[in-house]
Amino acid sequence: MSVKHSLLALLYEKPRHGYELKTGFEALVEGLWPLNAGQVYTTLDRLERDSFVESLSHDKKDRKQYTITQAGKEELWFWLNEPVGRSLFKDEFYIKFLCASHVSYDNKKSMIRDQKETILKDILHLTHLRKQMSLSGNDTMKLLIEGALLHLEADMKWLERIEEEL
Amino acid sequence: MINVVSLTKDYKTGKEVVPVLKGVDLSIKAGEFVCIMGPSGSGKTTLLHLLGGLDTPTSGSIQINGKELTSQSEKNRTLLRRKEMGFVFQNYQLLPTLTVYENIIFPLHADGKKASPGDVDELLNAVELKGYENRFPHELSGGQQQRVAIARSLIHQPSILLADEPTGNLDRKRSGDILDLLAKFHYEQKQTIVMVTHDMFAAGYADRIILFKDGVIEAEVKREDEDYARFLARFMA
Numbered sequence: 414m415s416v417k418h419s420l421l422a423l424l425y426e427k428p429r430h431g432y433e434l435k436t437g438f439e440a441l442v443e444g445l446w447p448l449n450a451g452q453v454y455t456t457l458d459r460l461e462r463d464s465f466v467e468s469l470s471h472d473k474k475d476r477k478q479y480t481i482t483q484a485g486k487e488e489l490w491f492w493l494n495e496p497v498g499r500s501l502f503k504d505e506f507y508i509k510f511l512c513a514s515h516v517s518y519d520n521k522k523s524m525i526r527d528q529k530e531t532i533l534k535d536i537l538h539l540t541h542l543r544k545q546m547s548l549s550g551n552d553t554m555k556l557l558i559e560g561a562l563l564h565l566e567a568d569m570k571w572l573e574r575i576e577e578e579l
Numbered sequence: 580m581i582n583v584v585s586l587t588k589d590y591k592t593g594k595e596v597v598p599v600l601k602g603v604d605l606s607i608k609a610g611e612f613v614c615i616m617g618p619s620g621s622g623k624t625t626l627l628h629l630l631g632g633l634d635t636p637t638s639g640s641i642q643i644n645g646k647e648l649t650s651q652s653e654k655n656r657t658l659l660r661r662k663e664m665g666f667v668f669q670n671y672q673l674l675p676t677l678t679v680y681e682n683i684i685f686p687l688h689a690d691g692k693k694a695s696p697g698d699v700d701e702l703l704n705a706v707e708l709k710g711y712e713n714r715f716p717h718e719l720s721g722g723q724q725q726r727v728a729i730a731r732s733l734i735h736q737p738s739i740l741l742a743d744e745p746t747g748n749l750d751r752k753r754s755g756d757i758l759d760l761l762a763k764f765h766y767e768q769k770q771t772i773v774m775v776t777h778d779m780f781a782a783g784y785a786d787r788i789i790l791f792k793d794g795v796i797e798a799e800v801k802r803e804d805e806d807y808a809r810f811l812a813r814f815m816a
Binding site: 529530531533534536537538539540541543544547548559562563566 | 751752755758759762763766779780781782783784802807808809811812813815
């Protein structure tokens with residue numbers, strides 16, 4: 414799970430307490446993925462149980478600090494090196510389309526149109542975000558957005574192709 | 580500031596009169612980044628040419644920074660264009676026999692002014708073409724040629740940049756770079772940018788999007804409008 418490994422990546426630099434991990438994570442993803450504090454603490458508990466992190470003494474403000482262990486570093490490297498596959502049904506629209514065909518749903522045209530609209534919305538949001546990342550010099554986020562935009566462009570072409578066949 | 584009132588443009592082909600713009604009213608604030616979209620033949624490029632004084636309207640008014648463009652003599656229109664405007668085109672329109680450096684300083688040269696080496700250097704750095712000064716356009720990729728064209732459009736520090744499909748001939752990666760470059764200049768120097776495009780990937784860069792259809796403005800939407808994305812997506816889908 415990526416929250417777990419993101420926390421390990423944040424602890425890789427230096428020990429941090431829970432709230433720092435929450436804000437650190439949100440900074441990493443440019444605020445696009447809000448994390449609630451509860452999620453941070455349950456993840457930290459599991460990481461501690463698996464000996465990937467250790468808790469240190471409390472800091473001056475009585476907050477518990479966490480540090481990454483050697484096993485935690487190895488887990489992080491292992492995860493970083495593991496390629497990520499993509500299942501045919503990872504995109505929920507694929508399974509929707511399959512089910513629509515299965516039940517001979519006669520509203521497929523509007524399904525496709527609405528899906529195209531949603532993709533266009535995503536493209537507009539992401540191109541704007543790309544502009545912001547470009548202006549703030551966050552080249553890594555810019556690369557991620559470029560990847561997402563290429564996927565959206567492919568989705569759009571695919572939907573247009575289906576539209577032709579309907 | 581650009582102010583357009585009741586603008587029309589007819590083209591004559593033989594005996595036939597084809598109205599391309601049928602009455603356009605439009606106001607663009609100084610420093611705004613506006614994108615004009617619409618199907619081919621909807622009049623968007625014609626509007627851009629009229630705004631730039633590259634062509635004259637059949638009727639109506641165009642004010643550029645308070646000056647009426649349509650009532651100027653050809654000579655004064657050219658002077659106004661050289662002072663206030665920069666142009667970027669889909670096919671770059673660089674002069675093939677001039678080097679990168681000479682192309683960039685060409686607008687100054689045409690105006691009888693000298694280029695300050697510092698200014699040219701700064702622009703070359705900004706468009707990431709330092710070291711390419713003595714190359715010729717044919718030695719460059721499309722993306723590089725468009726970056727030269729952008730540098731050329733800004734060398735005289737115009738207050739208005741008119742861009743006609745600036746990413747039209749470029750692949751996704753190169754067009755992203757060009758849009759980033761325009762965004763950077765816009766952010767730092769606050770030019771007014773009017774960009775004609777049919778590329779939805781470019782639309783997200785603008786503050787306001789104006790949608791043309793059959794020679795009139797059909798709709799417009801601002802980035803801060805609540806249903807901005809839904810509205811545009813519906814229009815484009």
